[in-house]
Amino acid sequence: MAKIKKISADSAYTKRFFYPQESAVEKPFNWKQMARLLNYLKPYMKTLVPLAMAVMLINMIVRLTVPILIGDYVVDRAIADRNTTLLMYLIIGIAVLYLANYIANRYRIKIVNTLGQKTIYDLREELFSHVQRLSHNFFDNRSAGSILVRILNDVNSLQELFTNGIINLLMDMMMLIGIVAILFFLSPQLALAVLVILPVMFYISTKLRRNIRRSWQDVRLQKSRLNSHLNESIQGVRITQSFIQEEENTQYFNGVNANNFEKERLAMKKSAYFGPFVELSNAIGTVILIAYGSHLIINETISVGIFVSFAFYLGMFWEPISRLGQIYNQLLVAMASSERIFEFLDEQPNVDEKDDALPFNDMTGHITFDHVRFSYDDERIALHDISLDIKPGTTVALVGHTGSGKSTIANLISRFYDPTNGRVLIDGQDLRDMKVQSLRSHISVVLQDTFIFSGSIMENIRFGRPEATDEEVMDSAKIVGAHEFIMRLANGYETEVEERGNILSAGERQLLSFARALLANPKILILDEATASIDTEAEMKIQEALKKLLKGRTAIMIAHRLSTIREADNIIVLEHGEILEQGNHNQLIEHEGEYYQLVKSQFEMLDEL
Structure with a gap:
């Protein structure tokens, strides 16, 4: 029998799993x-x-x-x-x-x-x-x-x-x-x-x-x-x-x-x-x-x-x-x-909705960051005085090293957090004055680590819009290039994908998340490292699908793989929560700044391969 390892109050286990919220406190009845x-x-x-x-x-x-x-x-x-x-x-x-x-x-x-x-x-x-x-x-x-x-x-x-x-x-x-x-x-x-x-x-x-x-x-x-x-x-x-x-x-x-x-x-x-x-x-x-x-x-x-x-x-x-x-x-x-x-x-959301909050009736997708500062805690500042103006229907790419603030900007747009200082506005409306559900109904998010629920392929895609018909689900899958691999599965769209989509490859799960986002028909689309798990062949299909997916929508793309953002209307380079430079691909290459160095380093890595 294996010897039992004792778990002390200051053990690594306790540090991993013991939270202040979980402590036993002596209280009267x-x-x-x-x-x-x-x-x-x-x-x-x-x-x-x-x-x-x-x-x-x-x-x-x-x-x-x-x-x-x-x-x-x-x-x-x-x-x-x-x-x-x-x-x-x-x-x-x-x-x-x-x-x-x-x-x-x-x-x-x-x-x-x-x-x-x-x-x-x-x-x-x-x-x-x-x-x-x-x-x-x-x-x-x-x-x-x-x-x-x-x-x-x-x-x-x-x-x-x-x-x-x-x-x-x-x-x-x-x-x-x-x-x-x-x-x-x-x-x-x-x-x-x-x-x-x-x-x-x-x-x-x-x-x-x-x-x-x-x-x-x-x-x-x-x-x-x-x-x-x-x-x-x-x-x-x-x-x-x-x-x-x-x-x-x-x-x-x-x-x-x-x-x-x-x-x-x-x-x-x-x-x-x-x-x-x-x-x-x-x-x-x-x-x-x-x-x-x-x-x-x-x-x-x-x-x-x-x-x-x-x-x-x-x-x-x-x-x-x-x-x-x-x-x-x-x-x-x-x-x-x-x-x-x-x-x-008794825990209240940090993102509090006002009693007189207003709905977004007809969102265009005009995003404004007005001197936004954000910190997850008092010591860790994620964004320093960020000001952005993202026009409706444009595609903006956020690039930078890990921890530069890219995902934080995306989280603020979806109002998963509120800025510590400054304002985030959509169509000129401060998000703190708007209904959260109304805001998020106009936004779709595709993450690198996409989550697939237990159930069928059809149910997972329809999660983005439960009232969608089967035909609409299939059309979304066809646009993003997921229809072919779905039809190769044993039961097609009715195939049970098991917990977290274990029967699918990482790339296939990502394609389903694209179809789910498209079906929701959002005004704003956030792609957070969304193509990171897709191979080169699949990426070419995705690039074609993205042209249709992004048409008429405001898109925020976060990517380490810079080849996926070359066509972006504006590329914003972040470092330690600050904007270093911004412009389109050609402008930033000519400037030979941080973006130029990032692109150069990636191509050098490819040459070495």
Whole structure:
């Protein structure tokens, strides 16, 4: 067996997967947060919740009534007086009550399960919908695995609370109140005697709360780390195998898994303290009942029937007490999970849309950068006082070394980020004054690392415009030169491409992304290294397709392969977030500046090949 690598707080793993947002924090029980969680029951307050409460009351009434019937009527009256007729009626009556309790309990389980599932469905839908609308910087600071934990595991952790916990909590609390009231009604002396252990039990259980709560927070945190590592390992499995790091990665996973196991074991261990303590309290109460109850019977202070009723109620009393301990554990898990869920729900997009934002009704694609400065953080400035004027229908190429600010300009046009200073305008309108959805409906983006969804070729192209007909999809594919390879596939446009389009080559995936962008019929087209994954033969087809694709559209092309931008109307050379020079290909070559050097170096590399 491979030796497990321990994961310490300052290990490389922790630095890769531990985010400030994921830290466990010691906090008191948050009643406002609990109220917010219960708010998800509101849509069902007129339907499922009243039904659940009704059947719960039937359960409670039957359970509280039967011990009185057994003690007072069966023992003290029917049996004491040897009244067989009364005994028979009582037996039938108790049987009918238990049957009603069975039916009510069956419906209660069905109703609360439906209630729980619907509530979890609503919560997960809201969380996913909210996360999809968050700004790019949210995803820049978190791994995909940690986000998946929130949407899947953390929401699932609330299922038991909504399914059984809340209704059981109400029922058990009402049961306890009812039992205590009946016990004091039957015999105050005996009630005080058997319940004397409660203050001690309350004190000890209170001491456990903080420790148990912190343990469950640690469990949620460790699960997030586990999922983050697992997600990255699966996504990067080809790199892992290429560098023969399977054993190393397995040891890392074993270490993370061992940490997860240990955190969960400790949390379960601490949570399990409550059950045995309740059993001990039950045992002490039973001993007191037998000893003191027998004394009261001998002195004729209480009857045998009251003693029997007490025995029933005492057994029933510790059952909800024990369940309350389990429910409290559910509440702790729910609090740990809901804190993380609400943290995401409270996250607001950095790209905020004004209440009076306007739509783009008829965009022409005139883009203006007015003294734009942008930084991803206080230390890393991506753009320095950039001013640009991109006319409608023109093609502008952005070139420069990695980190020069090319993709940042493209991201600002799509308003994935807002400028730190200055303005970005389209058709003279500041993007911060416009509706985000309206803006992006006029823009198509083609990336170097294009994303292909699971599904058919047809569905992937149609993703750009869901209402498009099959003929329109095929026409887009034909224009960009994708139709030929699609028809060579087993099922043509209905071929399932699997996750991330694994059955396609990088060039084929890129051609599909071109078809997707064209089908959306955008006014502005952004090509971010879009031809980098296409071979020379495919590039020639793309160049022809681009002429049709770019016609009548404002295009922003980002490319290291300079041969793809020779025909651009304007080429802007960037360096460290500043514009070094701009002009068309011939002008920049004549100038013999930075662009000239870039072109020269690429041709020299080709000559060497």
